[in-house]
Amino acid sequence: MTRRIILGEGDPKRLFVGGLHGDEWRYTSAILESLDAPGAGAGTLVIIPKLTDQAYISTLDDRYYESYGREIIAAIREINPAIYLELHSYRDFDGLTDPGRIDRAFVPAYIELEDGVLIGSISPILRRACFSMHDLCISFEIPEWGGRSRDLVARLLKSAVNCVSRSEFVDFVLSRYPEQGRLAIENYKRFYGV
Template identity: 35%
Template sequence: MSFFRLIDKGEGPVRLFVGGVHGREGLTTIHALKKIQSSDVKKGKLIIYNCDATKYISTLDKGYYHTPLGKYIVELIHHYKPEVYVEPHCYRPDSYNRLTDLQRQKRIGVPPLIELEKRVLIGSVSPHIRTSLFKREDVCLTLEMPCIHKENNYMDLEPAPHPDLSLELYTKLLKTLAASSTRKNLEKKMSKKYPLQVEKAREYARAFFGEYPPF
């Protein structure tokens, strides 16, 4: 499940994608990350790392960044200094309502994730690293899709509809992020396809981060 790839196209933005950061999510995220090819990066660098399975600790828990894997991710960020940082995740089928709950900020302190389509969700990375390790203009995103791996303890739950379509869109979004050269370029692409969702993301960012929006 552990996987590393460095795509170097010379000068340009540095992008870091880290999948499967907790639990067994890497069994799903690896399917998308392995599909990103050198041709998807036009200039700059893309570093892809998919993590081995670990005990599940939420990245919203500050203690996560004191675990061996949490420390390693922070080291990757310090080493590569990415301008685009993306965490591909996956979620249990029964967690959809909790992740997109409009009262999520009141309930656990962070804004809800936003569905783009096909049960693929988008949001900011953990505030524990967003404001401490990145600049205001950096792109820092979490992508979520329903888990598709079978090696887990919740396959008796009703699966998400059309997981193949979720994975297809999830992969396409990662390739879009790999190809985008600037924040403005990415926002233009995303706004054209998902105008309402991008505006909602900006609204959540202004409310949560104030003058430090993540998207």
């Protein structure tokens, strides 16, 4: 089994995953490994810092969840997280943030929060397989070249570790990034029709 880090105990449970495909782990795993345990009584954080280093398959491709992505589904079913986060890294800022992504890739565009940190939805394949429309599932993307995005995403992840509910984390994002947060929620609602 892939290495897991388990911090804290009890509910709510959070699952953070990095190194989801290809060499992404090089840019994201250390950030996940740097996270501290939730405060006393604030539940559990399970980290899978490096799911795989095998050849890249998009999480939007069914084949992803038939190969190494199967382990994510197994972990979600086992842990039943209230907060699920993926940390990816990118080279193609324009492709991910293009509003036309919905027509090209059938998923909403990512929204830039600040310093190259993007927020968006996880793969609809995974969401439909494992979560209800009301669970908190977020995908963050940072550029491979890192820069200030690493510190910012680490701060965002830390706040997710200390939030005990979906709405607390959504409120936190909206308070810091009202415009971008609203847009991300709008994209999400339009996409899932909720």
